[in-house]
Amino acid sequence: MISVEEARALVLALAASPVPEDIAVQDALGRALVAPAVARLTQPPFDASAMDGYALRSADLPGPLQVIGTAAAGVPYQGDTPAGSSVRIFTGAPVPAGYDRVVMQEIVTRDSDAITVADAGANLNIRLKGNDFSEGTAFLPARPLRASDLGLIAAMNVPRVTVARRPRVAVLAGGDELVPPGDTPAPGQIISSNDIAIAALAREAGAEVMVLPLARDTEESLRERFLQAQGCDLIVTIGGASVGDHDLIAKVSADLGMERSFYKLAMRPGKPLMAGRMGAAAMLGLPGNPVSAIVCAKLFMQPLLRVMQGLPPGSEPMHGVLARGLPPEGDRQHYQRARLTPGEMPVVDPFGDQDSARLWLLAEADALLVRPAHDPARAAGDPVLFLPL
Numbered sequence: 001m002i003s004v005e006e007a008r009a010l011v012l013a014l015a016a017s018p019v020p021e022d023i024a025v026q027d028a029l030g031r032a033l034v035a036p037a038v039a040r041l042t043q044p045p046f047d048a049s050a051m052d053g054y055a056l057r058s059a060d061l062p063g064p065l066q067v068i069g070t071a072a073a074g075v076p077y078q079g080d081t082p083a084g085s086s087v088r089i090f091t092g093a094p095v096p097a098g099y100d101r102v103v104m105q106e107i108v109t110r111d112s113d114a115i116t117v118a119d120a121g122a123n124l125n126i127r128l129k130g131n132d133f134s135e136g137t138a139f140l141p142a143r144p145l146r147a148s149d150l151g152l153i154a155a156m157n158v159p160r161v162t163v164a165r166r167p168r169v170a171v172l173a174g175g176d177e178l179v180p181p182g183d184t185p186a187p188g189q190i191i192s193s194n195d196i197a198i199a200a201l202a203r204e205a206g207a208e209v210m211v212l213p214l215a216r217d218t219e220e221s222l223r224e225r226f227l228q229a230q231g232c233d234l235i236v237t238i239g240g241a242s243v244g245d246h247d248l249i250a251k252v253s254a255d256l257g258m259e260r261s262f263y264k265l266a267m268r269p270g271k272p273l274m275a276g277r278m279g280a281a282a283m284l285g286l287p288g289n290p291v292s293a294i295v296c297a298k299l300f301m302q303p304l305l306r307v308m309q310g311l312p313p314g315s316e317p318m319h320g321v322l323a324r325g326l327p328p329e330g331d332r333q334h335y336q337r338a339r340l341t342p343g344e345m346p347v348v349d350p351f352g353d354q355d356s357a358r359l360w361l362l363a364e365a366d367a368l369l370v371r372p373a374h375d376p377a378r379a380a381g382d383p384v385l386f387l388p389l
């Protein structure tokens, strides 16, 4: 069995280069830029007032100063600015040439057309031209675009951006025991939940997802589903990965020409994970136990989808300390559902029960404690790694 690190490298190697796509900036939330957005203007384009008040010369203080005009956002003051003068100004308006300060109106005493300022304070209240960004500045964050990034790109006067096309993912779950949520399960049947969770994890990582109808436990049904997945960038199967008589994914995918990168790794949960290439698409075969499927999707599927969009893989572990002592680990790297007490050094407290079929425990967990294979017994307070959930 290969290690988690080896498996991760093999999975990431399945990513094809991102496919560029030109879209409107307002549609780019969560998307990955593949070419920089380049500012088409300087911001602010002029020295701008940061306050409602009066623009004036510091050397003329404390006044009295004559108010000789008004400058508003969008309506600059165009006249002269002789010594001893001031201009009524509003936030965002260009500061008239010759003045070096804006005084907030709250600290100004006005008498008819004259103002005096007893104590103007230290702040000049002027946003200098270009203090945010300059024309020609390039913006290319190594993460999905946030709402504030869209505002920045729009302010740069860039109406369209080049992003990675969303990877197209087909989610293929199956098993004779499964019915969709809302159906009434017959004796021996359960509700199919993995396809819903895995599709959501794929969307969270930027993918466009097609969830195929549940497959039956026959080679024919699986073959049909694989054919429906044609044209996708990534096929994610769930279940049927193990060694039982009904675990047909390995056989059917191999029959259809799957070039396997690996099958099985030293990981708990998630041992029967499989990965490879089917034609132009990457393929991940997730184990069927719900927690195993979700943990594998977080560790392998989401990083692969990010790399397909030209982003760093992410899902890097963080540092914490153990809440209590733990026995030695076996021969697989163990991802344990845990509660997290935040702090400068977060405290990680793994649950006693780590059953890989218990979704409820995953819902109660804040983190996955990462314990390397063959980790010796640990004491409370020992440093550990964890993945936040």
Ligand SMILES: Nc1nc2c(c(=O)[nH]1)N[C@H]1C(S)=C(S)[C@@H](COP(=O)(O)OP(=O)(O)OC[C@H]3O[C@@H](n4cnc5c(N)ncnc54)[C@H](O)[C@@H]3O)O[C@H]1N2
Pocket (backbone or CB within 6 Å): 173, 174, 175, 177, 178, 190, 191, 192, 193, 194, 195, 238, 239, 240, 241, 242, 243, 244, 247, 269, 270, 271, 272, 286, 287, 288, 289, 290, 292, 356
């Ligand atoms: N003899 C062995 N048996 C098993 C081994 C082993 O090494 N030798 N490995 C175990 C491990 S570890 C795991 S994980 C599971 C993985 O099995 P499969 O990937 O073949 O998954 P299934 O058998 O199809 O299902 C396992 C379990 O999960 C439920 N399931 C499947 N799909 C869904 C879904 N879409 N929604 C909700 N639940 C689903 C399924 O009903 C089973 O209960 O194998 C162990 N066995």
Ligand code: MOO
Pocket (backbone or CB within 6 Å): 267, 268, 269, 270, 271, 272, 287, 289, 292, 356
């Ligand atoms: O290792 Mo399997 O993936 O329990 O649960």
